[in-house]
Amino acid sequence: MRKRASFLLKPLFFLTFGLLFLFTWDWAHAATHVGNVLVNVPQEATDGYGSFPIAGVSPRVIMWIVAELHLMFAAFVLAVPMFALIIEFIGYRSGDERYDRLAYEFTKLLSVSFSFTASLGALLTFALIILYPKLTTYLVSIFSWTFFPYVLLFFLEAVFLYSYYYGWGKVSPRTHLVLGLLLNLTGTAIMFIADAWLSFMNTPAGIDDAGHLVNLWDAVNNFTWMPINIHRLIANIAFGGSIAGAYGAYKFLGAKTDEERAHYDWMGYMGNFIAIIALLPLPFAGYYLGKEIYAFSQSLGITLMGGTFSWLFIVQAVLIGNLFLAANYYLWLGMERIPGADRYRKFIKYLLASITLCFLVWATPHSLVASVAEARKMGGAHHPMLGVLGVMSAKNTAVNILILTTYISFLLYRRGNKESVVPWAKTGNLIQFLIFAVAISIVIFLGIYGYFVEASVRIGLSVPQVLSVLFTMISVTVIDVFMFKGAKIKGPIQWGKMPNRAQYALFFIAITFAWTMGLMGYVRAGMRQHWHVYGVLEDTSPDAFTPAFGFAANVISLTVLIFFSFIAIVFWITGLSSKRAWKPKPGPPTDGDDAAPVPEPVSSVKPALEEAGS
Amino acid sequence: MKNALKIFGFTFVVVAFYSYVGHWVPQKETYPPKTLEIRADLTTDEMVEIGQQIVAGKGTCLGCHTIGSEGGALRFPDLAGVGARAKSREEGHTDIDYLSEALYEPNAFIVPGFQPGMPTINKPPIGLTDQEILTVIAYLESLGGTPTVTMDTKLKWQGQTPAAPTPAAAPGAKMDGPTIVQTYLCVTCHNFADASHTVGPSLYDVGDRLTKAQLYEAVMDPDATIAKGFPAGVMPATLGASGFYDKISTQNLKTLVEYLASLKGH
Numbered sequence: 079m080r081k082r083a084s085f086l087l088k089p090l091f092f093l094t095f096g097l098l099f100l101f102t103w104d105w106a107h108a109a110t111h112v113g114n115v116l117v118n119v120p121q122e123a124t125d126g127y128g129s130f131p132i133a134g135v136s137p138r139v140i141m142w143i144v145a146e147l148h149l150m151f152a153a154f155v156l157a158v159p160m161f162a163l164i165i166e167f168i169g170y171r172s173g174d175e176r177y178d179r180l181a182y183e184f185t186k187l188l189s190v191s192f193s194f195t196a197s198l199g200a201l202l203t204f205a206l207i208i209l210y211p212k213l214t215t216y217l218v219s220i221f222s223w224t225f226f227p228y229v230l231l232f233f234l235e236a237v238f239l240y241s242y243y244y245g246w247g248k249v250s251p252r253t254h255l256v257l258g259l260l261l262n263l264t265g266t267a268i269m270f271i272a273d274a275w276l277s278f279m280n281t282p283a284g285i286d287d288a289g290h291l292v293n294l295w296d297a298v299n300n301f302t303w304m305p306i307n308i309h310r311l312i313a314n315i316a317f318g319g320s321i322a323g324a325y326g327a328y329k330f331l332g333a334k335t336d337e338e339r340a341h342y343d344w345m346g347y348m349g350n351f352i353a354i355i356a357l358l359p360l361p362f363a364g365y366y367l368g369k370e371i372y373a374f375s376q377s378l379g380i381t382l383m384g385g386t387f388s389w390l391f392i393v394q395a396v397l398i399g400n401l402f403l404a405a406n407y408y409l410w411l412g413m414e415r416i417p418g419a420d421r422y423r424k425f426i427k428y429l430l431a432s433i434t435l436c437f438l439v440w441a442t443p444h445s446l447v448a449s450v451a452e453a454r455k456m457g458g459a460h461h462p463m464l465g466v467l468g469v470m471s472a473k474n475t476a477v478n479i480l481i482l483t484t485y486i487s488f489l490l491y492r493r494g495n496k497e498s499v500v501p502w503a504k505t506g507n508l509i510q511f512l513i514f515a516v517a518i519s520i521v522i523f524l525g526i527y528g529y530f531v532e533a534s535v536r537i538g539l540s541v542p543q544v545l546s547v548l549f550t551m552i553s554v555t556v557i558d559v560f561m562f563k564g565a566k567i568k569g570p571i572q573w574g575k576m577p578n579r580a581q582y583a584l585f586f587i588a589i590t591f592a593w594t595m596g597l598m599g600y601v602r603a604g605m606r607q608h609w610h611v612y613g614v615l616e617d618t619s620p621d622a623f624t625p626a627f628g629f630a631a632n633v634i635s636l637t638v639l640i641f642f643s644f645i646a647i648v649f650w651i652t653g654l655s656s657k658r659a660w661k662p663k664p665g666p667p668t669d670g671d672d673a674a675p676v677p678e679p680v681s682s683v684k685p686a687l688e689e690a691g692s
Numbered sequence: 693m694k695n696a697l698k699i700f701g702f703t704f705v706v707v708a709f710y711s712y713v714g715h716w717v718p719q720k721e722t723y724p725p726k727t728l729e730i731r732a733d734l735t736t737d738e739m740v741e742i743g744q745q746i747v748a749g750k751g752t753c754l755g756c757h758t759i760g761s762e763g764g765a766l767r768f769p770d771l772a773g774v775g776a777r778a779k780s781r782e783e784g785h786t787d788i789d790y791l792s793e794a795l796y797e798p799n800a801f802i803v804p805g806f807q808p809g810m811p812t813i814n815k816p817p818i819g820l821t822d823q824e825i826l827t828v829i830a831y832l833e834s835l836g837g838t839p840t841v842t843m844d845t846k847l848k849w850q851g852q853t854p855a856a857p858t859p860a861a862a863p864g865a866k867m868d869g870p871t872i873v874q875t876y877l878c879v880t881c882h883n884f885a886d887a888s889h890t891v892g893p894s895l896y897d898v899g900d901r902l903t904k905a906q907l908y909e910a911v912m913d914p915d916a917t918i919a920k921g922f923p924a925g926v927m928p929a930t931l932g933a934s935g936f937y938d939k940i941s942t943q944n945l946k947t948l949v950e951y952l953a954s955l956k957g958h
């Protein structure tokens with residue numbers, strides 16, 4: 079029966095890919111249709127636009143997919159060195175070799191990913207030159223001088239990345255840490271330069287009324303440059319952590335021994351930990367970005383939040399809610415492998431209730447899609463009760479409580495096998511409880527108060543809400559660290575004793591992160607509407623319209639599937655290094671049995687070296 | 693291999709679910725605003741009509757301003773009655789002075805209680821031409837006042853933006869259904885994209901609910917039958933103010949009813 083199932087899997091796999099190809103083809107064709115009327119896509123490059131060599135395929139969809147794939151790989155390649163370096167540093171300071179091994183395992187993913195990122199970057203550049211020459215020419219006229227440091231830094235990044243990877247165990251730990259630091263600095267600088275180009279497209283600055291460059295630094299340091307830098311830096315870590323966690327999950331599922339399972343369970347946990355820790359401050363960075371967009375242009379802000387894209391943020395709420403739900407679920411499953419953590423199991427139902435409630439509030443739209451009869455019963459487009467939850471006051475409150483709930487899950491997980499031995503433990507717990515109680519009260523009070531004040535005051539209320547949550551997380555963590563210093567351990571964490579469904583939670587988190595990234599890419603470009611550079615360079619191509627959200631969702635899904643197909647290749651290639659050396663199958667005995675022995679293949683030397691190196 | 697296939701299947705199901713969510717929300721394609729062709733010899737009434745279209749369309753004014761909203765002002769002042777207020781808003785300014793300053797230099801004078809933030813209307817991304825701005829002023833004057841601006845009115849800011857080409861498209865000329873509902877601002881109160889309601893009931897599937905005779909009555913005598921949950925008097929007043937009843941031709945009325953009857957909610 080198992081054999082038959084296995085026999086069916088391959089045809090199913092190819093059938094799925096075949097269907098995917100057909101859907102892609104159909105979507106790409108659909109992009110050239112406006113309503114039911116076929117638009118004549120120019121076959122020759124005219125008016126600053128080129129056509130895709132395959133007739134009928136929209137240049138915009140091609141650009142969209144290539145740009146998003148490049149961004150996803152770039153995010154991963156920039157993020158992994160950050161947490162690899164931190165983990166390596168922890169291992170260096172603590173002397174625990176497990177951390178060093180883990181950091182190396184993360185770094186192994188970089189080598190192939192870096193090549194993918196560079197190839198996709200080249201593809202993106204060629205696509206821009208061929209399909210959007212008008213835009214490319216304009217951006218070159220503004221940013222040409224930034225291209226030189228970009229290329230130089232890219233070259234340096236390659237040097238530092240490969241010396242960091244190949245130098246593992248070959249140079250002194252301090253030198254190696256410095257290499258890692260330099261790798262991170264160059265990677266971050268590259269991102270900052272690229273962010274200048276894309277943020278300029280949304281919030282141009284440093285140019286005169288005719289669009290000519292006046293001041294390069296002003297063009298770089300436009301309204302959304304620094305918010306985008308900060309948002310991306312944090313989001314990259316979250317995204318990279320989730321992909322690294324997915325790698326741990328993938329290896330866990332294929333592990334043959336308990337030792338392997340324990341290692342990859344730990345790797346999956348660490349990846350997820352990094353992802354969620356970075357996710358917590360992300361809404362605040364997003365808020366800063368949104369604020370700067372409004373500061374640049376209220377029209378742009380309104381298009382983003384209150385106009386064409388208002389429904390997009392409901393979908394984003396679904397995605398972020400799913401992320402929190404899956405992350406908490408993974409933590410709760412993880413508590414089963416911690417001796418003594420069953421003390422806290424009784425709290426899970428309350429945490430789940432809190433998360434579900436916050437998720438529902440966050441995903442409640444302001445106006446509802448309803449039939450005429452339903453709308454009449456409701457007395458309008460807003461539901462008499464649920465409509466109240468669709469406004470910003472309720473959503474800000476929900477997201478803050480959601481973050482606090484997830485933080486409580488972490489706290490319980492962290493405490494799982496520990497018992498505090500300090501004499502002030504009871505007082506410490508009480509203080510922590512009071513901090514939580516006060517913070518939650520502030521968040522809820524300000525949320526309700528927001529209904530009774532003007533919009534300008536209401537917007538300002540989110541700041542004390544956020545600050546009280548941040549204060550809670552920092553102060554409670556500090557108390558916890560001291561309270562559990564030298565704590566009595568009920569038993570070691572039994573790494574590897576994790577159900578397979580926990581690994582699928584990690585995949586789910588990685589996929590959801592990737593989809594969210596695709597969604598945000600769509601809104602970042604889409605909010606410019608029919609402008610390449612907002613208010614400066616108009617999009618006059620047949621694709622100047624903003625597509626319906628369903629179409630965008632299909633393109634995002636397709637991009638995510640392609641990305642994970644590429645990531646599967648990265649995982650496979652990375653995994654080859656730990657495989658045993660290939661040996662020819664012994665043939666039938668011949669007269670040559672007494673011939674000279676076949677020499678050991680060179681490839682078998684590499685794993686041995688790696689073992690020594692790690 | 694088996695694990696890889698399972699993971700791929702799982703990935704496929706998750707992204708398919710998110711695609712489904714993407715299709716579940718209201719679907720709308722947004723197109724770049726069309727540039728209206730404005731003749732140099734427009735009458736004041738024609739200017740009001742075109743100005744009204746620009747306010748609801750290319751000018752994107754209604755993203756921030758309301759016109760006689762029951763809920764009060766949105767982000768920027770409510771424009772109902774602005775034609776009367778404009779005469780006395782700033783000392784020494786006529787209504788044309790005040791309105792033109794509000795469009796060309798929107799942050800020169802901020803109405804008490806509101807924040808600055810309105811974009812300059814004759815510059816991108818909105819980028820109205822001088823001629824388009826004259827028609828907008830005519831429309832704004834008509835809200836509670838009598839339009840006095842003409843296409844020959846000279847404003848000190850003129851010449852900073854390129855003049856619009858002038859081939860004619862006279863108001864009242866033969867139009868198709870979507871153009872009529874845009875021209876007479878039906879779209880500002882009625883939703884045509886989905887079943888959710890705004891100021892008035894959604895017309896997304898009105899062809900399924902009303903016969904042509906009922907549609908004709910709903911347009912020409914809106915208060916004869918009021919949709920439950922919606923106030924009486926709003927539509928006759930709004931349509932009356934837009935000049936609909938004076939200007940709609942028999943041919944365009946027929947086209948409008950045919951168009952509404954074709955809206956079946958698909």
